[in-house]
Amino acid sequence: MLSFNLLVSICIIYVIFLFGVAAFAERQAEKNKLSFLTSPIVYTLSISVYCTAWTFYGAVGYAAQNGLEFLTIYLGPTLLFIGWWWLLRKLVHIGRKQRITSIADLISSRYGKSNLLGVLVTLLAVIASTPYIALQLQSLTLSFAVFTSNSVNSVSPAITALFTAAGLAVFTIVFGTRNLDANEQHHGVVTAIAVEAIVKLVALLTVGIFVVWGVADGPSDIMNKISEKLPQNASLFTPKWVTLIFLSATAIICLPRMFQVVVVENSAEKHLATASWAFPLYMLLMCLFVLPIAVAGLDILPEGSNPDLFVLTVPLAVGQEELAALAFLGGFSSATSMVIVAAIALSTMVSNHIVLPLWLYGAQSRNPESDDVRSVLLRSRRISIAAILGLGYLYYIFTGGTTALASIGLIAFVGVAQILPALIGGLFWNNATRSGAIVGLVSGFILWIYTLFLPSFDGGFILTKNILNNGLFGLSALRPQALFGLNIDDPLIHAVFWSLSFNTIAFITVSLLTTQRSLEQLQAVQFINVFEHTSNNRTSRQIATPEDLFILSQRILGRQETTKLFNQIAESQGKKSGLPDPTGAFIETLEKEFSGSVGAATAHAMIGQITGTDTVSVEELIAVADETAQIMEYSARLEKQSKELSSTANELRKANQKLTKLSQQKDDFLSQVSHELRTPMTSIRSFSEILKNEETIDSEKLKHFSSIINEESKRLTRLLDEILDLSFLESGRIKLNLVPTTLSDVLNKALSATQQIAEKKEAIIISEPKAQNIELITDPDRLSQVFINLITNSIKYNTNSKQAEIKINCTDHEHYLEISVSDNGPGIPETEQEIIFEKFSRLNTKPATGGVGLGLPISLEIMQNLGGELRCLPVLSGAEFRINLPKYPIVAEI
Amino acid sequence: MSKPSSSINKKRAKRKIRELAFILPALGIFFFLTPFINTIITSDTSTDIRELFYYIFTAWALLILGAYGLSRKLTNEEDKE
Structure with missing residues (x-):
């Protein structure tokens, strides 16, 4: 039999090895050599922190008592991981985008960065994780006891548990709180956890293979024994089967340590794709030999042996001490990895959502930048780790270390499952409100405490046996395990039914009855449409100076990180030197960076305090x-x-x-x-x-x-x-003499007047005969004056050598006449066609007669006074004037 | 004219791959979370737990294989985008 001292030595050597691995990984991370540390394999192995001592020891014990039911704990996460595209991907995307540091931070951030919700989820998580940590301590103590039970040097379980808790606290403090990473990622710890994952898998597989081929006569023999020894399931699809699968799927996203490794420690969303098959495969391998080990234990060990320890006791029973030592290391790895990650996750939540807000509240009279936030955070995390392990130890002592491992784990599962309605509602339901989440969480939390957590002490803590049997105040309706008279045999299903039903109904009802605050609305959109949104669009009054922000940032992120960040932002703003301008985008980036260290709510409060932008009102x-x-x-x-x-x-x-x-x-x-x-x-x-x-x-x-x-x-x-x-004419003071006449009279008058000049220049005037008898009412003198002007101009300005020819055409319309006077002269350039009608205008050509250039303006004025118009038409050769004249006077005032 | 229709087909294929991501959890639920699982248990009690053991582990392994294939397809699509 291995001696206690040898066992302790093995543990110490193993822990030193883990220290070495973690330190090496940290150094690699500092040198930015992250390729292996951030590989999908390490990510997947770190998720296997789900398989704790409960899996390593408890699964065999559970299988020995309940057959295949133990598989529910692994089938739930399998379903969630193979459907990663729909939920986990969104969760991880939000986590990375919003710099989420914990499950409490996620809930707080979604519901308007509410610190109250952060505190509630933290308290719930700490209380729910306490039995789980106790479970690990119990399994470690039991495994030690297996090796030392017959030794004179055997140590009491309480002492073993105390030393184990203290050792784990030291390891977690050293590697979990060495520094404050902006993304709250712990490369050292995660790598050590990945190594532990391999150790526990190898240990369990080795024991399993040994059992199948070393203890039994191969797979067929072991399968026959399975049928003989294990309890038969009359029906597998039972309420408990469904409840356990649901709870285990929930635990993957709601357990603080699982959220830490799945979301917070995720360095690339693509790693989820690998984990979607690799993690279920890991669980399958872990479960493959559980039944054979359970059967072998039941077969070869005396009746009454603790089935939770078959992984150790079966090899020991057949004299395989080395194998038992390996199994012990596997169990040790399972328990320690869980405790370390859980303690880191919980301490982050406690420091970010409880300690720091309290410190800020106490520091209201002074500026946040005047104190070293980093040291406050680190100190509070270290104390929190010690306190969390202390609580786990106390739970172990209170329960006496007698309860089966699986049932302790399930209590924790139901506790953290209370976060689920607020979480799912927050990711997919726009109208989910902070008040709804608070009321749902509180009601579920109280019912879980009353129906499952406190009864787990079996009358030893707060709820006496009398209350357990007869109900609070003697009211049978308030019996913790038969609430409102509902008798469900399994207290676990009873607790799940009441707590989650109340929680969900309260969450939905209160959300529908209340309205969201402005920041909640903004965050809801950011979360629900995370794949569409890229920016927070912060509204900032921007009264902070860059110096204030620099000092505050130094306190939280550290001088080096702050200088690097500020330089980057200044560069992106196009500034070659000095601090960046405190723009909305800059403050938003800064808040996200702070969120990585102190959580969204606290970061928001700190930035709000310094910039005066606590809230953004509608x-x-x-x-x-x-x-x-x-x-x-x-x-x-x-x-x-x-x-x-x-x-x-x-x-x-x-x-x-x-x-x-x-x-x-x-x-x-x-x-x-x-x-x-x-x-x-x-x-x-x-x-x-x-x-x-x-x-x-x-x-x-x-x-x-x-x-x-x-x-x-x-x-x-x-x-x-x-x-x-x-x-x-221009002033409209001219008196027109409108009388009935014919066009021929008017034209004849004009032709007579121009006859002399026409003869002199030998010009030919052709007047269209059909126009002759058209009757109209007009001023014949004025109209003939227009014709005289046009004819005279045509003759006078005809500088061509050929004989001048003037044509007068007329088209008779219903109400007006269209008369054109055209010639074969040099024509009028297009640019001059408007100017010729201007007063005092005269073309550049030298006048052939002594005219002063008033003829056309006078003609235009006359036509306008007669209600008609006079235009010069653009033609290919010569010049053409068009007169439109109403047959009957339409002139308004003449 | 062939370009728009080929791009539409590509988009449709991408959408189908994404929708395939629904199939696996749905199959998983069908395998493990419906009364269908009870049909594996026969009336002869001497064989039931073994058959269930084979059934669950086979279905589990198939789901893992499916998840492996799907994860490669989905990540390839993401990389292309």
């Missing part, structure tokens, strides 16, 4: 939305105005050009008028002076000179008349 969000809408409206309006201004400026530019041109024309006109006036005036003055001075002038000369003076005076009068006429 009003603020609405204000921001309004402001954005206003800015967008202003922007659209400005754009419109800018376009209008641009168009107006363009028009003004054109008008200016036109004005400049007109001004030039006016100057030209004045010069022309002056010239036109001056010529006759000069003649008149000269001849009148001759008449005045020459007393002996003969009568013939006198007559000649007088006639010149007369002609020049008439010419002056005509010129002035034209100017006056235009002025009258």
Whole structure:
């Protein structure tokens, strides 16, 4: 038989080896050589921390008593892992994105970073994990006792448990709280856990293989014995079967240590894909030889032997001490890995959600950056680890270490299952509220304590045997294991039914009756649509200075990490030196970094304290939305105005050009008028002076000179008349003489007036005969004046060598006439076609006669006064004017 | 004209692979969490627990194989994206 001292030596050597592995991994991580440490294999092996001493020892014991039912504990996680794409992937994605540090942090963060929820989940987790830690201590103590029961040096189980707890506390403190990782990842511990996973698998497989081929005569023999020795199941699909599978699936995500390894320690989401088949495979291998070992134990060991210890006692019974030692190491690995990870996970929760908020509350009068948050965190974690192991030890002492391992584990499973409604609701239900989660958790927690946890002490703690049998206050309806008269044989199913039913109903009802706070709404969207959302869109009033943030960050992340982070952010902001600007995005990043160390709620509180952005109210969000809408409206309006201004400026530019041109024309006109006036005036003055001075002038000369003076005076009068006429037409003061007439009358009048000039220039005027008899009401004099102008212009400006030819065509419409006057002259350039109608305008061509260029403006004014229009048409050769004239007067005021 | 239809087919294939992720847990539930499991237990009590043992471990192994194949397909799809 192995001596106690040898056993302790083996344990110490093994622990030193684990220390070495953990230290090596830490050093590799510090050097950033993470390829192996962050491989999917290490990740999967670390998840196998699920298989604790309960699996290693308890599964055999459970199988010996209940047959195949022990498999439920592994089938539940299998179902969850093979369906990883739908739940675990989302959980891990949220965990990585929100820098979640624990299950309490996840619940707190989802429900508006509520610290109250963080505290509740932490308390629940600590209380639920206590029996589980006690289970590990009990299994270790029992396994020690197996080797020392016949020895004179045997140590009492309580002492063994105490030393084991103390040793585990030291290991966990050394490697679990060496430093504060921004992601709360522990490469050293995880690698050590992975090594332990291999040890326990190898140990169990070795014992199993030995049992099948060394104790029994091969698989067929062992299978025959299974039928003989193990209890037969009349029906496997029972409420307990379903309940246990459900509970074990729940435990994978709700147990703090499982959340730690599955979510927090995950370094790449892809690793989940490997774990989805590798972890079920690991469990299958762990379970493969459980029945054979149980059967062998029942077969060869005396009746009354503790089936929980068959893994050790069977090899010992056949003299295989080395194999028993290996099995002992496997059990030791199973128990220690669970305790270490559970203690790390729970201490993180306690320090982040209980100690740090209390410290912050006490530190309200001073700034958070004035104290070293890191040291507070580390100290609180170390104390928490010791306290958690202390609680486990106390539970072990209270229960006397007699309860079967499996039943202790199941108590813990039901406890942490109370988190499930809030967790699933938080991941998939938008309207799940903080109040609903709190009420659900509290009600489930109380019912679990009352119906399962306290009765597990069997009347030794708080609930007396009398209360257990007769109910609280003697009310049978309040019997802890037959609540409201519901008699379910299995207290576990009874507790699951009441606690989870109340929990879920309360959660849903209260969520529907209450409304979410603004931060809850934001977080709900972040969680539920985690694959769509990329940013938190923090609304910050940004009153923190970068110096404040730097000091605070140093206290939490450490100087080196802070400097690195701030430099990165400053660089991304385009700053070559100095601290980054405290933008919303920067503060959001910082909060996430802090979350990795102190949890979401505390990080949020700290940032809120320093930036003054404790909460984001709906009003603020609405204000921001309004402001954005206003800015967008202003922007659209400005754009419109800018376009209008641009168009107006363009028009003004054109008008200016036109004005400049007109001004030039006016100057030209004045010069022309002056010239036109001056010529006759000069003649008149000269001849009148001759008449005045020459007393002996003969009568013939006198007559000649007088006639010149007369002609020049008439010419002056005509010129002035034209100017006056235009002025009258423009002002609308002209009186039109509208009478019934025919177009032929008007045209004849015009042709007579221009006959002389036409003959002189030998021009041909062709007037369309069908237009002759069209009747209309108009001012014939004014209309003929228009025709005279057009015909005269056509003749005067025809500088071509060929004979001038003017055509007058008319189209008779129902209400108006369309008359065109075209010629075969040089034509009018397109650019000049508008200017010719301007007052005082005159084309660059030198006038052939003494006109002053008022003919067309006067004609246009006349046509407009007659309710018609006059246009110059663009044609290929010559010039063409188009007159549109109403047959009957439609002029408003003439 | 062939390009849009091939891209639609690719998208459909991707969706199918993702939807396959439903099949495994559904099969697992069918194997272990429905009264179907009771049909394995025969009236002859001397053979029931062995048959159940074979049934559960075979179904379990099949699910693991399925999960292995699916995880490779899903990660390949993710890598492509």
